Amino acid sequence: MGTLRVGSAEAEPGALAHGAIRVGSLADGSEVNVPVVLVNGASEGRRVFLQAAVHGVEVNPIESVRRVIAELDPAELSGQVVVVTPANPLGFRHHDRHNITDGEDVNRVWPGAADGGLAQRIAYAIYEEAVRGSDLVVDLHTGFSTMITHTVFAEGDPASEQLARCFGTEYLIMEEQDEDWERARFSGKLRNVANAEGIPAITPELGGHSKFEGNQIQSGVMGITNVLAQYGFLRGDVVVPHRQIVIRNHLTRVTADEGGIFVATVRPGQEVWETQELGYIYTPGNFEIVETVRAPFDAVVVYHAEDPVVSTGDTLVNLGRRKR
Ligand SMILES: [Zn+2]
Incomplete structure (x- = not known):
């Protein structure tokens, strides 16, 4: 060599x-x-x-x-x-x-x-x-x-x-x-x-x-x-x-319909089922909950937003499908 x-x-x-x-x-x-x-x-x-x-x-x-x-x-x-x-x-x-x-x-x-x-x-x-x-x-x-x-x-x-x-x-x-x-x-x-x-x-x-x-x-x-x-x-x-857990793809993003403060109720790596709550968004001025965010399919949480301050269209949670 x-x-x-x-x-x-x-x-x-x-x-x-x-x-x-x-x-x-x-x-x-x-x-x-x-x-x-x-x-x-x-x-x-x-x-x-x-x-x-x-x-x-x-x-x-x-x-x-x-x-x-x-x-x-x-x-x-x-x-x-x-x-x-x-x-x-x-x-x-x-x-x-x-x-x-x-x-x-x-x-x-x-x-x-x-x-x-x-x-x-x-x-x-x-x-x-x-x-x-x-x-x-x-x-x-x-x-x-x-x-x-x-x-x-x-x-x-x-x-x-x-x-x-x-x-x-x-x-x-x-x-x-x-x-x-x-x-x-x-x-x-x-x-x-x-x-x-x-x-x-x-x-x-x-x-x-x-x-x-x-x-x-x-x-x-x-x-x-x-x-x-x-x-x-x-x-x-x-x-x-x-x-070791294999997840298929990581491009599925769950996005906000309404702006506000996002509180994730799941953690990275957690397995969730279709319709399970992933978190909610409230308006900071009056604490009113304006959106409950749900999983569109059975999935593993890859990440959730680091910054809780979100507007319509921002990514809240990223999901992947677990490989069986
Ligand atoms: Zn990089």
Whole structure:
């Protein structure tokens, strides 16, 4: 196994290196670079690509990856670990989910374009330099504090399902490709683009954004460590829950008909039946209940709104169907 090169980073076998992938520059001449950390194992093995903060506000996974890398001894590693974080450097700098120059969601434009807008060029640079040549892709995200910790994989991709199961979250979401999926531009997610090229890929969702949540960071550490053990990078046991619950899709949103303050009466992960109450909305001026919100079908609660202040049309609860 020779020297590992990604962007400006070069790691000899048995060594760790830092560097950057250059994307371009801003109006004031400052560089747009994507940072990269390489751990090149002393012995042969697979290559795993770990990414965090492609949405600029998703900090928990950065800390998870940092803790894992801090404990990694390249001399003990078989294979190569390629880390890119923050994968959306301008969004990260401005506490923004999107790329700030074009307002684009970098996780809808994979595999990017060499001659595209800046978000597309960020994706293109990362894809060409760091994703290509990888055997596994773990694209770490966060959603809400009021969401189940889960790992997403594509339906009909058993290699990705195996990767998702070994990451070890209690809940797994199996993503089906339907019209909603197409409309939400999910074909431009890194995970789906990697899958299309035959690379097993998963999206762990570890808690909320813009704040550290200790248990979520620890879930990330456990998950990455499990992947390294399962795929032969490190010696060690894979620790997964006795029971993992698979939910089909996560695009069903229950929305508000009336505005007000939403009080959820269910918790993330709870199984609910058709017509069961999910919560209610009241008017803050007079405390009058203006809407009782009910489940449209038997489901598992994936998340409920983090911010209780809602207007007509806002998402209140996100539901998935449990796979039996
Ligand atoms: Zn995200």
